Structures are given as structure tokens and as C-alpha cells.
Amino acid sequence: MRMNSVALLVALAGAVQAQTYTPTAENLAARQWFEDNRFGMFIHWGVYSVLGDGEWVMNNRKMSVAEYEKLAPQFDPVKFNAAAWVALAKSAGMRYITFTTKHHDGFAMWGTKQSKWNIVDATPYHKDVVKMLADECHRQGIKLFVYHSQLDWHNPDYFPLGQTGHSSGRPPGGDFNKYLDYMDAQLRELLTGYGPIAGVWFDGMWDKPNADWQLERTYSLIHSLQPAALVGSNHHRAPFPGEDFQMFEKDLPGQHTQEFSSTSVVGSLPLETCDTINRSWGYNSKDNHYKSSRELIQYLVRAAGNDANFLLNIGPRPDGTIQPEFVERLHAMGAWLQNNGDSVYGTRGGPVTPRNWGVTTRKGNKVYVHLLDWQDEVLALPKIDGIRSARLFPAGATVETQQVGGATLLRIPAAERDPVDTIVELDLGG
Numbered sequence: 001m002r003m004n005s006v007a008l009l010v011a012l013a014g015a016v017q018a019q020t021y022t023p024t025a026e027n028l029a030a031r032q033w034f035e036d037n038r039f040g041m042f043i044h045w046g047v048y049s050v051l052g053d054g055e056w057v058m059n060n061r062k063m064s065v066a067e068y069e070k071l072a073p074q075f076d077p078v079k080f081n082a083a084a085w086v087a088l089a090k091s092a093g094m095r096y097i098t099f100t101t102k103h104h105d106g107f108a109m110w111g112t113k114q115s116k117w118n119i120v121d122a123t124p125y126h127k128d129v130v131k132m133l134a135d136e137c138h139r140q141g142i143k144l145f146v147y148h149s150q151l152d153w154h155n156p157d158y159f160p161l162g163q164t165g166h167s168s169g170r171p172p173g174g175d176f177n178k179y180l181d182y183m184d185a186q187l188r189e190l191l192t193g194y195g196p197i198a199g200v201w202f203d204g205m206w207d208k209p210n211a212d213w214q215l216e217r218t219y220s221l222i223h224s225l226q227p228a229a230l231v232g233s234n235h236h237r238a239p240f241p242g243e244d245f246q247m248f249e250k251d252l253p254g255q256h257t258q259e260f261s262s263t264s265v266v267g268s269l270p271l272e273t274c275d276t277i278n279r280s281w282g283y284n285s286k287d288n289h290y291k292s293s294r295e296l297i298q299y300l301v302r303a304a305g306n307d308a309n310f311l312l313n314i315g316p317r318p319d320g321t322i323q324p325e326f327v328e329r330l331h332a333m334g335a336w337l338q339n340n341g342d343s344v345y346g347t348r349g350g351p352v353t354p355r356n357w358g359v360t361t362r363k364g365n366k367v368y369v370h371l372l373d374w375q376d377e378v379l380a381l382p383k384i385d386g387i388r389s390a391r392l393f394p395a396g397a398t399v400e401t402q403q404v405g406g407a408t409l410l411r412i413p414a415a416e417r418d419p420v421d422t423i424v425e426l427d428l429g430g
């Protein structure tokens with residue numbers, strides 16, 4: 001039997017607490033910090049990087065656990081430089097990093113005591129990269145979220161299997177409750193050994209959506225260890241009690257552009273959307289489908305206009321280096337944010353809902369109109385009352401406005417339009 005009666009009572013108390021979950025003051029402050037900072041770096045890195053074919057390679061190539069384990073001795077990221085990674089994120093204007101501590105292959109990127117399937121014990125590198133990254137984040141003032149896959153293609157107790165990982169060659173059988181204990185023990189390590197953790201980014205529950213994941217127990221554990229840690233899960237459903245933010249994948253909130261998020265519901269928690277620079281999360285040596293810097297900047301702006309953060313992914317190479325195509329785009333985003341960041345950081349979605357031509361953001365008495373895809377001289381907005389002045393941001397030239405019936409017109413001569421984002425700052429006074 002899994003639990004004695006004391007453990008059962010503790011678990012029940014945890015369940016009741018999470019169902020009536022009231023975030024602490026620290027947690028609410030962390031949510032506000034999260035929304036104010038708007039831009040983060042997602043990092044997908046693990047033993048799969050060795051094959052340069054994305055993080056699903058074990059499943060896609062139908063590799064057994066025994067075959068896949070042969071990758072670990074080849075994973076020796078001698079060029080990994082935590083300080084350089086964190087500095088790169090900062091130079092892009094990113095304010096936090098979300099790192100894959102464990103992806104679906106179950107491989108732990110820290111020296112977990114729960115299994116030898118980890119970077120310290122199973123690779124020639126022998127170093128705890130989560131520790132190196134966490135220390136460097138704390139040193140450079142960047143917050144660290146841990147991505148953690150609930151789905152596990154390696155652990156025999158992840159049973160019954162879900163929709164994926166069917167070729168791993170594991171014997172049928174296994175105790176899912178034991179797996180959940182293992183997962184909680186790993187999370188306890190991450191939340192006790194690495195300083196402040198800004199949040200836990202869960203993924204993979206969609207593999208077995210109807211299993212008893214005992215979310216309340218896990219979420220309560222996290223909040224009891226670090227009350228300010230924000231819990232979110234990429235389950236593509238409405239938020240569950242105990243979650244502190246809601247994420248969308250390759251999809252702006254409520255847009256339903258992806259099949260897996262076709263029924264997602266936008267809740268009232270802080271929002272985040274994540275996407276890739278090319279088409280891959282983990283390193284993919286053949287993927288040359290890079291988005292342009294313009295597209296990436298515009299996505300960040302569209303996310304802000306949708307009241308959401310943007311978590312932009314890189315998949316470092318197996319030696320620990322980051323390919324120049326990613327670096328170049330991140331630097332371009334950072335340069336743009338240096339000039340225009342005030343219209344993104346610290347804002348919330350603005351008074352005009354997102355449109356094809358662009359979005360609005362707001363901060364205090366300022367509204368920023370972002371024209372992302374607009375060729376004409378005059379833009380008609382639903383009427384915005386109380387405009388005291390309008391100017392191009394950040395340059396400052398006055399923008400002519402006119403109130404006509406139910407509309408506010410902005411006149412922006414072609415010469416003043418910016419191919420990436422023409423920003424008009426409206427001062428509403430007060």
C-alpha cells in the first residue's frame with residue numbers, strides 16, 4: 001500500500017488547501033513581476049541534442065530505452081558557459097529563463113539522487129548544469145523557471161503508458177503512484193537546492209489527461225517550499241486550482257491556431273505564449289526555417305497586446321554552444337527593446353483589442369498603439385476619450401488625431417512609419 005494513514009491525512013490536507021488555493025502575498029507579487037517583465041528565454045537542452053534531430057527523437061525514431069541511453073556517454077558539453085547564456089538572454093532584453101530540467105526522455109539535467117539517469121552520473125561531463133545556470137542567473141539578476149516534464153519515456157513506473165513513448169521497450173507494469181512520488185522527490189530537490197526558483201513550467205500531462213496526477217499534492221509541495229514560485233502547466237486546458245499562470249504554445253491566447261489548443265480557454269491568470277526561432281525546440285541541425293527578427297519582435301509585441309508574456313526558445317548544440325542564427329536574432333530583439341521597451345515592459349493589454357493591423361498596450365495614463373501591418377496614412381480606432389497628446393514613440397514627433405463620431409483617427413505620414421512597429425504614444429493625462 002502506498003500511504004500510511006498520516007501520509008494520507010497530509011495528502012488530503014494538501015488537496016483541500018489546493019482546491020481552495022489562495023496565493024500568498026509573495027506569490028501575487030511574483031505574478032505582477034512576471035507580467036511586468038514580459039519576455040523570457042526558453043531553453044530546450046538535453047541528451048537528445050546529440051542527435052541534432054529535436055527533443056522528440058527517442059519517440060520519433062522509435063528508440064528503445066537501451067538504445068537511447070547510449071546517447072548519454074556522448075553528451076559532453078565542454079563549451080557550455082552559463083555566464084554567456086545568461087548574458088545572451090539579458091542582451092536580448094529577456095528577464096527570465098525557463099530551462100528544461102527534465103524533458104519527456106526523463107533525463108535530469110541536474111545531479112538528482114532519485115535516479116542515475118542524469119547529467120552528473122550518466123555523462124562524461126559530470127557537472128550539474130542546473131546548478132551552474134541557477135548560480136549564474138542569480139548573479140546576473142535573471143529569474144529561473146524550471147521546465148519539468150510530467151510525461152516520462154524512461155521511468156518504468158510511468159505506467160500505464162499514455163499516447164506516446166510506445167517503442168521504448170519497457171516491460172509492461174509499473175506503479176504510477178511510485179512515479180508521482182519520484183516526480184515530487186525530484187521537484188523537492190529542484191526547489192530546495194538551487195536558490196529561488198521563479199516557477200515550475202509543467203508539460204506532458206496531455207499524454208495521459210485522465211490519469212490521477214494528484215496535482216493538488218504536487219502544487220502544494222511547490223508552494224510550501226517556495227511560496228512565490230509560479231506554477232503553470234502546458235496541459236492545453238483551463239487552469240486548475242493551484243496554478244499561477246497559464247501558457248499557450250505557438251498560439252496567442254484565445255487564437256486557437258494549433259490543434260492541441262483548439263479548445264483552450266483563456267482564464268484570469270497571467271498569460272504566457274511560447275514559440276521557437278526556427279521550427280524546433282531541441283537542437284535540430286537540419287532546420288533552417290528561421291523566423292526573421294522582424295517577425296519575432298512583432299510576435300513579442302502582439303503577445304504584449306494580448307496581455308501575455310513571450311517565451312522565446314533556443315535549442316543549444318550538444319557541445320553547449322548556441323548557433324549564430326539564434327544569437328543574431330536575439331541581439332536584434334535586444335537592440336529594438338533598448339529603444340522601444342517602454343511600450344512593452346510594465347504594460348498590460350491596451351483598450352483596443354488585438355487587430356490584424358496591430359495591438360495596443362497601456363501603462364498608467366499612456367496607451368501605445370503598435371502599427372505592425374498598416375500601409376495607409378490614416379488609422380481609425382474605436383473612440384478613445386481623453387487624449388491630451390499623441391506622439392510617435394520614442395522619437396517624439398506629434399501625431400495628428402481627430403475624433404470623428406465613434407472613432408479616433410490617427411494620421412501617420414508614410415515617411416514616419418517604421419517597417420517593424422510604428423508606435424504612437426497617446427497621453428490620456430490624469
Ligand code: FHN
Pocket residue numbers: 055056203234249274281
Ligand atoms: O512535447 C513538448 C515539446 O517537446 C516542447 O517541449 C513544447 C514546448 O512548449 N511542449 C510540448 C508539446 O506540447
